[in-house]
Amino acid sequence: MRYISTRGQAPALNFEDVLLAGLASDGGLYVPENLPRFTQEQIASWAGLPYHELAFNVMRPFVSGSIPDADFKQILQDTYGVFEHKAVAPLRQLDSNEWVMELFHGPTLAFKDFALQLLGRLLDYFLVKRGERVVIMGATSGDTGSAAIEGCKACENVDIFIMHPHNRVSEVQRRQMTSILGDNIHNIAIEGNFDDCQEMVKASFADQGFLKGTRLVAVNSINWARIMAQIVYYFHAALQLGGPARSMAFSVPTGNFGDIFAGYLARNMGLPISQLIVATNRNDILHRFMSGNHYDKDTLHPSLSPSMDIMVSSNFERLLFDLHGRNGALVAELLDAFKISGKLSVEDDRWTEARKLFDSLAVDDEGTCATIAAVFEQCGEVLDPHTAIGVRAARECRRSLSVPMITLGTAHPVKFPDAVRQAGVGEALHLPAHLSDLFEREERMTVLPNSLADVQAFVAAHGNRGKPL
Numbered sequence: 001m002r003y004i005s006t007r008g009q010a011p012a013l014n015f016e017d018v019l020l021a022g023l024a025s026d027g028g029l030y031v032p033e034n035l036p037r038f039t040q041e042q043i044a045s046w047a048g049l050p051y052h053e054l055a056f057n058v059m060r061p062f063v064s065g066s067i068p069d070a071d072f073k074q075i076l077q078d079t080y081g082v083f084e085h086k087a088v089a090p091l092r093q094l095d096s097n098e099w100v101m102e103l104f105h106g107p108t109l110a111f112k113d114f115a116l117q118l119l120g121r122l123l124d125y126f127l128v129k130r131g132e133r134v135v136i137m138g139a140t141s142g143d144t145g146s147a148a149i150e151g152c153k154a155c156e157n158v159d160i161f162i163m164h165p166h167n168r169v170s171e172v173q174r175r176q177m178t179s180i181l182g183d184n185i186h187n188i189a190i191e192g193n194f195d196d197c198q199e200m201v202k203a204s205f206a207d208q209g210f211l212k213g214t215r216l217v218a219v220n221s222i223n224w225a226r227i228m229a230q231i232v233y234y235f236h237a238a239l240q241l242g243g244p245a246r247s248m249a250f251s252v253p254t255g256n257f258g259d260i261f262a263g264y265l266a267r268n269m270g271l272p273i274s275q276l277i278v279a280t281n282r283n284d285i286l287h288r289f290m291s292g293n294h295y296d297k298d299t300l301h302p303s304l305s306p307s308m309d310i311m312v313s314s315n316f317e318r319l320l321f322d323l324h325g326r327n328g329a330l331v332a333e334l335l336d337a338f339k340i341s342g343k344l345s346v347e348d349d350r351w352t353e354a355r356k357l358f359d360s361l362a363v364d365d366e367g368t369c370a371t372i373a374a375v376f377e378q379c380g381e382v383l384d385p386h387t388a389i390g391v392r393a394a395r396e397c398r399r400s401l402s403v404p405m406i407t408l409g410t411a412h413p414v415k416f417p418d419a420v421r422q423a424g425v426g427e428a429l430h431l432p433a434h435l436s437d438l439f440e441r442e443e444r445m446t447v448l449p450n451s452l453a454d455v456q457a458f459v460a461a462h463g464n465r466g467k468p469l
């Protein structure tokens with residue numbers, strides 16, 4: 001399988017090089033040159049498979065030529081073997097023909113484990129073969145950091161540096177990062193905000209001289225491998241509920257458009273999906289595009305669903321590429337103009353094309369809490385604030401009551417106790433057994449000033465299993 005850039009200029013790469021590349025050299029994102037397509041018979045024949053075997057069938061075409069089947073099978077068995085629930089991504093019914101797919105049974109209790117547990121193992125696999133070491137630098141407002149650290153903690157050839165804004169992530173989220181101890185794990189608390197952290201990551205990718213030749217790898221959702229891993233659970237859910245003989249609808253709590261883009265790909269690979277709902281919080285740039293063809297940058301509004309607090313959605317570029325007939329020059333033009341004006345609209349027929357599949361809703365904090373309370377009253381389920389936004393959007397935007405509606409349950413409610421308490425159902429929260437001692441565990445982190453030079457000096461001094469590069 002070869003991968004091409006959404007901006008049409010960078011050279012095509014194979015899977016191994018895409019995994020290690022991050023952004024393409026022309027500033028675009030990598031996508032498969034040709035998407036694999038499965039027949040209904042093929043998909044139907046996967047019914048009842050354990051999650052890791054289904055994952056093998058769905059992802060095999062994407063890694064072909066880069067990983068032998070037997071190795072890939074083993075990696076997937078290891079990856080999904082660490083999930084606490086045997087079904088890996090179980091469905092919980094909320095109402096007639098309405099479900100939540102629980103994607104929070106991984107080590108850090110959010111769906112990002114599905115991709116980052118795999119990413120860490122894939123990196124290790126290729127780096128050991130190549131005899132290379134890499135450095136990962138990432139910025140997090142919460143979920144990505146802990147999932148990336150959990151995913152990479154056992155990697156022989158990876159040093160991981162995760163920056164979070166000092167005193168601005170929840171205690172559960174901080175402890176999930178800082179209590180994972182290892183000489184290749186480095187938590188940096190920056191005296192600044194999340195954007196400061198992200199800017200320092202971007203600047204480090206743009207000028208890697210401080211790394212003395214060591215490669216820098218991206219773990220945010222621009223990394224293709226993350227999208228790829230998320231395609232699998234759409235198939236998994238559909239197969240539980242009578243697919244592919246019938247179609248499904250999904251509602252997806254959305255920030256950077258990674259998770260829902262995976263659903264869009266699942267549909268293009270042959271899974272009958274009749275509706276995808278983009279569910280956002282007040283940071284609603286994607287809702288404004290889907291409802292009115294205005295993808296216009298706004299200021300950031302902190303919310304009760306912080307993992308969806310974004311101003312622009314990095315993976316939206318991958319959808320734009322398809323909407324423009326995969327013409328990279330057109331996409332580059334649009335995004336160059338967006339960079340200057342902060343505004344983007346597409347031609348009417350392209351927008352209409354998107355609207356055949358996508359609907360959207362923005363839900364504010366009040367609506368989020370009301371939904372948590374309502375669902376708890378209806379069926380005793382405690383939803384996390386992100387999932388609650390998905391459920392609310394599912395109920396308001398649903399096109400057909402006879403099509404099963406599945407909301408992606410993106411996080412466990414214990415990660416966001418403030419929202420759950422505000423909704424009045426906080427007493428129903430309990431840490432899962434494997435995290436029950438989280439508040440007693442030893443923490444390790446370094447506080448640094450909001451200074452690129454200080455951060456890069458720290459990475460250079462510790463980037464080789466705690467020793468200088």
Ligand SMILES: *Cc1c(COP(=O)(O)O)cnc(C)c1O
Binds near residue numbers: 111260
């Ligand atoms: C990351 C995250 C999201 C948003 O996912 P995207 O792929 O960025 O759209 C939603 N909910 C939770 C809990 C998350 O951690």
